[in-house]
Amino acid sequence: MNLDGLQIADHLFRREAGRMVSSLVRVLGMRHLALAEDAVQDALVRALETWKFGRMAENPAAWLMRAARNRAIDLLRRQAHLDHLAPQMILALETAHAESGPDGGEHAIADDELRLMFSCCDPELTRPAQVAVILKYLCGFSVREIAQAFLSSEVAVEKQLFRSRRALEARGELLEVRDADQVRARLPAVRNAIYLLFNEGYHGAHPQHVVREDLCYEAMRLGALLSDLPAAAVPETHALLALFCFLAARLAARVDDDGNLLLLADQDRRRWDRGLIEEGLRRLDLSARGEVLTAWHVEAAIAARHAAAGTFEATDWTSIRELYDVLLQLRPTPVVALNRAIAVGMAEGPEAGLKALADIDDRERLVRYPFFPAAMAEFELRAGRTERAAELLRAALTLARNHAEEDVLKRKLEACIDGRSA
Amino acid sequence: MAAFMLIFRNSNPLERSPEQMQQDMQKWIAWFDGLTKAGVYKGQAAPLEPAGKVVRGSRKTVSDGPYAEAKDLVGGYAIVEAKDLEAAVEVARGCPAYERDGVVEVRPVRVM
Numbered sequence: 001m002n003l004d005g006l007q008i009a010d011h012l013f014r015r016e017a018g019r020m021v022s023s024l025v026r027v028l029g030m031r032h033l034a035l036a037e038d039a040v041q042d043a044l045v046r047a048l049e050t051w052k053f054g055r056m057a058e059n060p061a062a063w064l065m066r067a068a069r070n071r072a073i074d075l076l077r078r079q080a081h082l083d084h085l086a087p088q089m090i091l092a093l094e095t096a097h098a099e100s101g102p103d104g105g106e107h108a109i110a111d112d113e114l115r116l117m118f119s120c121c122d123p124e125l126t127r128p129a130q131v132a133v134i135l136k137y138l139c140g141f142s143v144r145e146i147a148q149a150f151l152s153s154e155v156a157v158e159k160q161l162f163r164s165r166r167a168l169e170a171r172g173e174l175l176e177v178r179d180a181d182q183v184r185a186r187l188p189a190v191r192n193a194i195y196l197l198f199n200e201g202y203h204g205a206h207p208q209h210v211v212r213e214d215l216c217y218e219a220m221r222l223g224a225l226l227s228d229l230p231a232a233a234v235p236e237t238h239a240l241l242a243l244f245c246f247l248a249a250r251l252a253a254r255v256d257d258d259g260n261l262l263l264l265a266d267q268d269r270r271r272w273d274r275g276l277i278e279e280g281l282r283r284l285d286l287s288a289r290g291e292v293l294t295a296w297h298v299e300a301a302i303a304a305r306h307a308a309a310g311t312f313e314a315t316d317w318t319s320i321r322e323l324y325d326v327l328l329q330l331r332p333t334p335v336v337a338l339n340r341a342i343a344v345g346m347a348e349g350p351e352a353g354l355k356a357l358a359d360i361d362d363r364e365r366l367v368r369y370p371f372f373p374a375a376m377a378e379f380e381l382r383a384g385r386t387e388r389a390a391e392l393l394r395a396a397l398t399l400a401r402n403h404a405e406e407d408v409l410k411r412k413l414e415a416c417i418d419g420r421s422a
Numbered sequence: 423m424a425a426f427m428l429i430f431r432n433s434n435p436l437e438r439s440p441e442q443m444q445q446d447m448q449k450w451i452a453w454f455d456g457l458t459k460a461g462v463y464k465g466q467a468a469p470l471e472p473a474g475k476v477v478r479g480s481r482k483t484v485s486d487g488p489y490a491e492a493k494d495l496v497g498g499y500a501i502v503e504a505k506d507l508e509a510a511v512e513v514a515r516g517c518p519a520y521e522r523d524g525v526v527e528v529r530p531v532r533v534m
Contacts, residue, residue: 008448013440041437048443049497052450053467054458142439 008056011214013044016061017140020068022112025137027092028072030119031169033137035075043067065100069093111177113138114229117222118175118182121189122168129164130193131200136161139218149200149215183231190226191240194219195296198244213251220244235290238283239297245280246303249273260411261404265312277307298327317347334365342375350379370399374409381416390416423503424530426510428517431525432495438522449518457502462513467500494525501531 009015017040024036046067047060057063073090080086100108120133128150135141135149143161147154175182201215223241227233253271256262284300302323309315324340337360345353357363357376366372377392393413400406438446457463472495476485488495504510507530514526 008444008451011441011444013444013447017440044440044443048447050469052447053469053498053500054451054454054465140440142437142442145439145441 008060012060013047014140016064017041017044018138019061019109019113020065021137021140022116023065023096023109024068024072024093025116026112026174027096028089029172030174031172032089033165033169035072037137039068039072039075042071046071062100066097069097110225110228113225114177115174117226118177118186118190119168119171121186121193122171123189124167125164127192127196129160130189131196132157132160133164133168134193134197134222135215135218138222149212177229177231180231183229187232187234187237190232191237194223194226195240197222198247202247216244216248216251220248235287235292236294236296239287239294239300242280242283242287242300243296243303245276245283246300246307249276249280249307261408263408264306269310272307280304280307293326293330295327295330298323298330302327315346317343321347332361334360334362335369337361337363338366338369338372338375342378345375345379345382350382353379354383368399370396370401370405370409372396373399374412377412377416386416386419423505424510424533426502426504426507426513427529427531428500428502428510428514429527429529430497430499430517430519431527432493432497446518446522449521453516453518454500456516457513462502462504463500464503467498469498470496472497 020040020043021033021036024039025033028036043064047057047064051057051060073093076083076086076090076093117134117138120137121130125133132146132150135146136143141149143154143157146152146161147157150157175186177183198216198219201212201217201219220241223237223244227237227241249272250264250267252273253267253269254262280300281304284304287297287300302320305316305320305323321340321343324336324343328336328340338357341353341356341360344356354376357372357379360366363372373392373396377389377396380386380392381389390413393409393416397406397409397413400409454463454467458465472488473486474488476488477483478485502510502513504513507528510528510530514528517524517526519526
């Protein structure tokens, strides 16, 4: 015990929860996922009730892991009459204990987390369900926190997690991440889940941005873990991580001091995280060492162009426009088409932009998307047609999905009416 | 100055997320930290294990567990110094326990 141990790392409990569940499940098998979860919850309560008196263990992570294993042993003893394998598992937990040593077995735990991560991306689970179980078991999120992050009800999340847990428990075995073939087969699903997780945090229409940023950082942590696994450290994985780095670099600049959402054009670029941009460039470089070109590669390259521009005016729109041409081939969605049209307008002038917007193939799918009329308004304004721009912004306002979007559009409308360029 | 024992009766056993638990813990640590800096608290405190034994009667019967409902269970104690009971109650009012329906009992330690 340490008297000065009043400093505690951010999200320590949450992070350790995921690590402990992973480690217990490796020893006990997937069929004991629920037991592992209970043991971890009890270990955290025990830590809280002990450490709150102002003295933390010198190595909190190792203390927690020991408490979770002991609790799991207790729970197994209680059900020993139902489970003839219980004595074996108790022995395995005691051995794991002895083997992990004083540092808690850092390296082994990373492998445990990867095993659980790959196992959670089970083809029997839908993609959103995969993300939910990852948040629950690997990231230590509660049902309520997951519901908040996905703007879903707690009951719905609870049900989904219950079904998913049953499916995972039925699998019994964990996916072996030291087997390169197994890793390669499931890698796309794992990357997709991590991408969805990040996206939900970055683009999800959620008013509480704090919860959302946490999702981004969790996705980045899992992504970094993934890229430490040799069979997973392939160009596509690096491309995904590069994209995360460039986007996350802007997180702090996305809201102003009053909590208003700021669009790319209005952000204070001095607040962009240089360290993350550097890391993004390093990952982008690693992503280019192969034959494959994925949408993530292109998205990361676009984000890198933005990161390279000292001001919005200095943006290299011509090359961004070219990259969007490629992205539209790889991912032909209306939103990509919209962003491409904006790049066209920025590179070639407002009339070209308006034409590109009008030419979007399935533009009827954008009718409920506020940034479609907002983009038109921007180009009308740049073309000097203020009245028309204001009209479009009013239309955009009626489509806003949350207060943050509403505020952004209101400010644009006010600036438009005042005759300033927004 | 007199000594007072703050007895912490169990807080809300409702399920909390790991993040909430950490935040709760940090509030408690900050509270004790503040009391230490104010010279009110000298490090005399301890959590109590929930499970134990009770010995009772002339036959010294031993039974399991503390003599309390789960919600009244004593989770720990701390000794603080204060001018009088009122001041000690003021100290107890600053405790983060109430956010989780916790109860703090303030008892003057009798001088022998």
